[in-house]
Amino acid sequence: MPRVRHAAARGIRAVVVATDNAGEAAACGVAAYGFGSLRDVVEHLDGRVRVAPCAVPPRAGEPRHEVDLADIAGQETPKRALEIAAAGGHNLLFVGPPGTGKTMLARALPSILPPLDDDEAIAASAIHSVAGLADPRHPILTARPFRAPHHTASHLALVGGGSPPRPGEASLAHCGALFLDEVAEFSPSVLDTLREPLEERAITISRAAGAATYPARFLLVAAMNPCPCGRYGDPALECRCLPEQVERYRGRLSGPLLDRIDLRAHVPRVPYERLRDEGRERSSEVRERVIGARERMRARTPTRVNADLTVAEVRRHCGVDGETEALLAEAVRARRLSARGYHRVLRVARTAADLAASDPVRGEDVALALLLRAEP
Amino acid sequence: MIALGPADPRYPARLLDLRHPPDPLWIDGDLGALGGRAVSIVGTRRMTPYGARVARELATALAEADVVVVSGLAQGIDSAGHEGALAAAGETVAVLGAGIASYLEEVHGKRRRLAHAIRGRGALVSEFPPGAPAQHWTFAQRDSTIAALGEMTVVVEAPVGSGALITTAEARRLRRPVYAVPGPIGAAASAGTNDLIAAGAARALTGAEMLLAALGLRYATRADDPDDDARVLDALAASPSDPDALARRLGLSTTTLAAIVARLVIRGRIGTAADGRLARR
Secondary structure, three states, X not given: OHHHHHHHHOOOOEEEEEHHHHHHHHOOOOEEEEEXXXXXXXXXXXXXXXXXXXXXXXXXXXXXXXXXXXXXXXOHHHHHHHHHHHHHOOOEEEEOOOOOOHHHHHHOHHHHOOOOOHHHHHHHHHHHHXXXXXXXXXXXXXXXXXXXXXXXXXXXXXXXXXXXXXXOHHHHOOOOEEEEOOHHHOOHHHHHOOHHHHHHOEEEEEEXXXXXXXXXXXXXXXXXXXXXXXXXXXXXXXXXXXHHHHHHHHHXXXXXXXXXXXXXXEOOOOOHHHHHOOOOOOHHHHHHHHHHHHHHHHHHOOOOOHHHOOHHHHHHHOOEOHHHHHHHHHHHHXXXXXXXXXXXXXXXXXXXXXXXOOOOEOHHHHHHHHHOEOOO | OEEEOOOOOOOOHHHHHOOOOOOOEEEEEOOHHHHOOEEEEEOOOOOOHHHHHHHHHHHHHHXXXXXXXXXXXXXXXXXXXXXXXXXXXXXXXXXXXOOHHHHHHHOOOHHHHHHHHHHHOEEEEEOOOOOOOOOHHHHHHHHHHHHHHOOEEEEOOOOOOOOHHHHXXXXXXXXXXXXXXXXXXXXXXXXXXXHHHHOOOOEEOOOHHHHXXXXXXXXXXXXXXXXXXXXXXXXXXXXXXXXXHHHHHHOOOHHHHHHHHHHHHHOOOEEEOOOOOEEEO
16 A cells, blocks of 8 residues: 555556455555456456456444443543543553553543544555555544554564564554553563654664664553552552562653653542442543644644644743743752653643643643643 | 771760670761761551651651651661651661671662662661671661660551561660551551550650650741642641542542642642652652
């Protein structure tokens, strides 16, 4: 599919491909002729047997989401964090005891992400096509990818490789989300390979057989237990871990990776009586707000979501009132907030304000960003 | 590093009350930290977030009153005590269960940094030769030395059978005051301390103010917090909490709570723990 797109971009209007790939090729906007053998191709070109170009395959219908936010009881703050992540492209870490719904929250993410636009759909589908994962009936994706590799995943599986180089999970998550459950259980060296895509938004794989660069712009959502036994901070159970074991466990999420995570939310055990709460918001309502916030971002910085704002753009677009600015300045002076942390708080606050359709960043947006920041 | 025998005039006088004062005592750091006013803070390695906060708070209050904090540089309460003193730019003494050189060689991570910080703002001391490895009996002996170096001993959290209880027993033998921080009934980390209080072997400690009063010192009281701030700090006194539970408990909207929390975080009164919950500092 990337080859056909490349050809189409250079003015080629008809291509000849294998029957199975004809649908994918047609979706790239060229006349695609699918053939089972070279003899068929020759017969077609000689005009003995005319084959009609493959019809553009229909897009799959509106995607169905496995989890709706309304299925999840309580967890107001983790849900807020998820909404901010979806809107502003901020990477997110959930921490909480086992069985409190970290995974379910993460799986609700696709239901609140904005729909793919045409360019994104083609780009994401192209990667699936290269990996051989495209659905021949609906080669063009309609739902944002949500990839959840297991914690035993290798380098190869996560960022790709092999000969010829094939895309990994990080690229398959392009334009969507990469979910790392039990992130502390991943091999540290494998996690480390995510630094490149998190910074460059792409992965270059070099092999003797050639180099390939695959895009990898994804939203990272990670989840972990608070300690090896999982009971740390659980009011009902006593944790059996020593302080340094807890620290080592948390240390597995290395500094460079943690540096790329803007949001952190604790996911607590929800008391039984709260499991029956009423009036939960549906994903479709949250998604409307996310789409609205994205439009506001596009109007300001057409190519970047808030998580990617440069320092200059933060200065231009994330101004806060005098009182809030004084509060933040105090925190920076007292070294409770690093310069990097300061800009990060403002980017997250900008997204919170966008979700509330507010032009200025308000004090409460900054407060929420401080509450959800991942830095100690 | 120097080694002092009991006959040396620079030898810490309080150690002479022991039946067998360490001979010699190896010291790496500031000798002055061993002679002045000092309180021993001890407790379990398996501390709770509550114990961590109390140990830190007590040590900070002592350091602000220029009292040296003595402990054993183990994980848990010991480390929290040393950190609290250092955070207030105070001096602190760590009594090691191994020789100083062998301890520094073995230790890594957070306690390694802590050990080096203590050398710079206080002293590392040991009754074992620099290269001596840690053994079971060395810790029990060191626990007694901790008791002798402090004018009084505070045990923050200790389960039944904890080494911290060796320190309190020695302090009682030396007729030095012993304070225990009461904990929730049924919590393993406080079973030993609650027993001490019940048996009359320790006085229940109600706060840093009581400790400083016992030393004849004044507690530098902080300015009163605004009402809402005080309510949030109160609600976090027993244990850290997630924002939603806290908002429900206080009957505040999450927006109102976030604003209060932001103010308190920036002033350094509370922080977000590594698991994302809110905790008092």
